Amino acid sequence: MPSLPQRKVGIVACSGEEIPEGTVTRLAALKVLEELRPNDTVTICLPLFLAGGEGDRAFAKFYPTIAVDGCEKRCAARATELYSNKPAVSLLVDDIIAERGLPRPQGLRRLSSEATPLVDALAEAIAAEVDLLMAARWSRAEGKVLEPETTTPAKVSSAACACGSGIPVTRVQVNGRALEIMALDPILEMAYNQGLHVGVDGQADPVPEHKGVEAPAVFLPAQIMDTVRLYNTIPAEDDAYYAEAVRIAWQSYCAGKEQTHG
């Protein structure tokens, strides 16, 4: 089976050679890549955006990317946006220095030991952003973070009854109201196995109209509702709601069966 590309976050460090902050970005990025989040992160050399191919330039579209810069020129963030895609996050060493009250780093080839807390703090900030991006939805088509999906409860869901009897209970949402129906799954299974299908059965009964309940799109076989009544006590005033709930469940069940059968 072909393996799908794993979800990861890209890190692009400026690595600026002429200032200590450039070395800080490089070491912090490497700390995240090698120690803090090795399974969740990838990197690319910044100059590859110009020297590389189309694949390299697609980097920040394919991966949500964190640009890490050593100075206000923001080479990593701006070059990434210029050649690839707008980074999801842009971090600046100066901001970390200000936030944490840390001393300015010294040294180019070898950072002074006083710079170690800054490297650690920047690495932690990157790792925190990695965690946020891993939890977010990323569109590779659009190259941006998508709005969180609003979780709507499934229209039809089944579970064993809380009484411990083992009888399955199906919960169906009708017009914002959740109805629980005992033994609905086996009833629908039996009906389907007896040859009843959505909208094709000659003995089907239309669901009665009821205030607040939309007119049914499909017919519900009368036998199903009769059997449901055997196992469930349905108040007369809620009959239309239950009928609609069973119709939705029946439609969903049949659609599932048809998908399974191709």
Place this chain on the structure above:
Amino acid sequence: MTEQFAEATPLRVVVVPCSGIGKSYGTVTREAAYIVVEDLCPETTHIVPLSLLVLGDEQAQEAVRGVQVITIDGCKLACATVNVGQAGGQVAREFTVLDCYRRNKQFKPQGIAELNEGGQALAQALAQEVAQAAGELSAQGGTHA
């Protein structure tokens, strides 16, 4: 920062390492460049950061035009050489870590954030080659023919 190399450019040889971050070879180029400009030829060489060239920074681009530029690349994609060329500079000498490693197989580089002894030795060997080239180019005059 960029004013520094803009002022110094006519008298100096520019060294541009590749900025590679994914492999040991990239770190070797960076280390070798620092050895050249800090230890071996501090008066005649200086580094122009590749990230500024990638961004298209005018001062950085100016700093590689009309001068002797030595590039040091970590892989065959030759980012330093390509980017200097795209910035309008002419590369006088180009070095690659792999070529140097072939001549010094006893120095096997490992580590990216921190090079092992082999990597340090390879960076030293590479820096010697670059420094020699820088000396030759300086003797010809800092500006490019």
